[in-house]
Amino acid sequence: MKSAQTKPPSNTQRAFHSLRDMIFAGELAPGSDHLESELAVRLGVSRTPVREAALMLESQGLLELRPRKGVRILPISPEDMAEIYDVLTELESLAARCAAELSLDDSQLAPLATAIDDMDRALDASDLESWAKADDRFHGELVHLSSNSRVISIFEMMSDQVRRARKVTLFMRPMPVKSNEDHREVFEAIRSGDANLAVSLHRAHRQNAKKMIVDLLKKHRLLNV
Amino acid sequence: MKSAQTKPPSNTQRAFHSLRDMIFAGELAPGSDHLESELAVRLGVSRTPVREAALMLESQGLLELRPRKGVRILPISPEDMAEIYDVLTELESLAARCAAELSLDDSQLAPLATAIDDMDRALDASDLESWAKADDRFHGELVHLSSNSRVISIFEMMSDQVRRARKVTLFMRPMPVKSNEDHREVFEAIRSGDANLAVSLHRAHRQNAKKMIVDLLKKHRLLNV
DNA sequence: GCATATATTTGCGTATGCATTAATGAATGC
DNA sequence: GCATTCATTAATGCATACGCAAATATATGC
Numbered sequence: 001m002k003s004a005q006t007k008p009p010s011n012t013q014r015a016f017h018s019l020r021d022m023i024f025a026g027e028l029a030p031g032s033d034h035l036e037s038e039l040a041v042r043l044g045v046s047r048t049p050v051r052e053a054a055l056m057l058e059s060q061g062l063l064e065l066r067p068r069k070g071v072r073i074l075p076i077s078p079e080d081m082a083e084i085y086d087v088l089t090e091l092e093s094l095a096a097r098c099a100a101e102l103s104l105d106d107s108q109l110a111p112l113a114t115a116i117d118d119m120d121r122a123l124d125a126s127d128l129e130s131w132a133k134a135d136d137r138f139h140g141e142l143v144h145l146s147s148n149s150r151v152i153s154i155f156e157m158m159s160d161q162v163r164r165a166r167k168v169t170l171f172m173r174p175m176p177v178k179s180n181e182d183h184r185e186v187f188e189a190i191r192s193g194d195a196n197l198a199v200s201l202h203r204a205h206r207q208n209a210k211k212m213i214v215d216l217l218k219k220h221r222l223l224n225v
Numbered sequence: 226m227k228s229a230q231t232k233p234p235s236n237t238q239r240a241f242h243s244l245r246d247m248i249f250a251g252e253l254a255p256g257s258d259h260l261e262s263e264l265a266v267r268l269g270v271s272r273t274p275v276r277e278a279a280l281m282l283e284s285q286g287l288l289e290l291r292p293r294k295g296v297r298i299l300p301i302s303p304e305d306m307a308e309i310y311d312v313l314t315e316l317e318s319l320a321a322r323c324a325a326e327l328s329l330d331d332s333q334l335a336p337l338a339t340a341i342d343d344m345d346r347a348l349d350a351s352d353l354e355s356w357a358k359a360d361d362r363f364h365g366e367l368v369h370l371s372s373n374s375r376v377i378s379i380f381e382m383m384s385d386q387v388r389r390a391r392k393v394t395l396f397m398r399p400m401p402v403k404s405n406e407d408h409r410e411v412f413e414a415i416r417s418g419d420a421n422l423a424v425s426l427h428r429a430h431r432q433n434a435k436k437m438i439v440d441l442l443k444k445h446r447l448l449n450v
Numbered sequence: 451g452c453a454t455a456t457a458t459t460t461g462c463g464t465a466t467g468c469a470t471t472a473a474t475g476a477a478t479g480c
Numbered sequence: 481g482c483a484t485t486c487a488t489t490a491a492t493g494c495a496t497a498c499g500c501a502a503a504t505a506t507a508t509g510c
Contacts, residue, residue: 036492052276052280055277086375148312151312236493261462270495272494274495290462
């Protein structure tokens with residue numbers, strides 16, 4: 001999926017990215033409807049590339065094409081997030097297992113290590129935005145170590161959704177101190193080649209994260225109804 | 226994704242299904258290129274719905290749109306199949322865990338049970354086609370028990386690919402006796418609510434299947450080069 | 451005979467127009 | 481006053497047209 005975007009910078013690709021960005025920026029609010037023609041004007045192109053981009057985004061679960069109602073930006077419910085985290089838990093655990101079994105040297109593990117360090121630094125500075133970015137990086141790098149392109153692309157799709165949910169919940173949650181400890185432990189397990197340990201640590205880590213974000217989303221929903 | 230198809234029978238949807246079926250039937254051979262306009266004529270519609278359908282199929286990994294080369298039907302390499310099986314292993318294991326934890330009654334477990342019985346019967350009759358169908362059903366039902374719509378749709382996507390690969394390898398493999406035993410064991414573990422056992426049994430089962438099909442695909446590739 | 455330049459073809463990306471069909475509101479009957 | 485039907489509106493689904501760029505064929509110079 002990522003590779004598909006790097007081909008040529010066509011209008012369809014631009015529309016795809018623009019719409020995606022607009023959704024993440026909240027410019028297209030979750031639950032809102034938008035006519036294809038309206039979006040086309042907004043992006044300065046015709047309906048065709050907008051439609052094609054919308055079709056792609058639909059298959060990624062960011063929006064839905066509803067005949068005569070326009071494209072509907074899908075909201076992220078706690079239930080959706082629970083599903084997503086369950087999938088991420090499994091796929092990242094697989095990645096952790098692969099990584100541990102590869103007996104990687106320090107240079108190959110460097111991206112993970114720096115991500116962890118960055119998270120610590122961000123935490124010290126109470127900079128949650130930076131922390132979230134580094135956290136994303138950690139999980140992303142981990143998944144890339146699986147060198148399974150399917151795992152990677154599913155992960156990227158779902159990370160998008162997680163990032164959307166995190167926008168809402170980031171400042172409701174406590175400081176992710178435990179989370180940072182988790183990362184270090186997982187990292188050490190991978191480094192020492194203990195696949196089973198890496199998997200079980202990572203699984204527990206993700207399950208905690210799931211519970212946290214799902215609860216926060218529920219709270220948030222209560223606040224906003 | 227499945228739900229999207231049930232909306233209205235539009236030309237795009239028809240094209241989507243037709244192309245998919247043609248790919249599975251081998252009518253569009255793996256590795257072959259086809260012009261959009263050519264496919265449009267063949268399906269009796271204009272290029273637009275063909276393009277839209279192709280776009281969807283691209284995001285499902287069945288084909289690739291290559292400017293000026295036409296849509297390329299992606300071949301299924303042993304490497305791809307290994308990736309797919311690794312993902313399926315994790316997601317189905319998750320489903321097995323969920324299923325075991327739900328303490329389902331016999332009526333809810335019935336679809337699994339019949340699938341297993343059908344496999345046995347097919348095996349007795351040495352009817353590999355029927356066996357494969359029942360096997361598909363078993364795995365499908367299992368995944369549906371997860372009631373995780375993401376897991377289900379990823380599974381359905383990847384099952385399509387597996388089915389394609391199986392077309393080629395089904396008659397090269399030995400009788401799946403061991404496979405049937407595996408299914409029964411997994412089933413019993415789920416019924417008795419032993420989640421960990423269900424997971425480990427199922428994981429092992431899928432890893433065996435992976436090795437088998439990947440090896441067969443490699444052999445097949447050697448034969449056809 | 452070969453390499454480079456030029457012409458031609460061809461397929462795609464995109465715009466646009468039209469027919470279809472769902473949604474909305476008006477009008478009519480009960 | 482409410483429901484039902486019909487007319488109107490409007491957005492989509494799709495066909496079609498066109499320009500551009502890539503690929504191929506042709507021609508030209510050496």
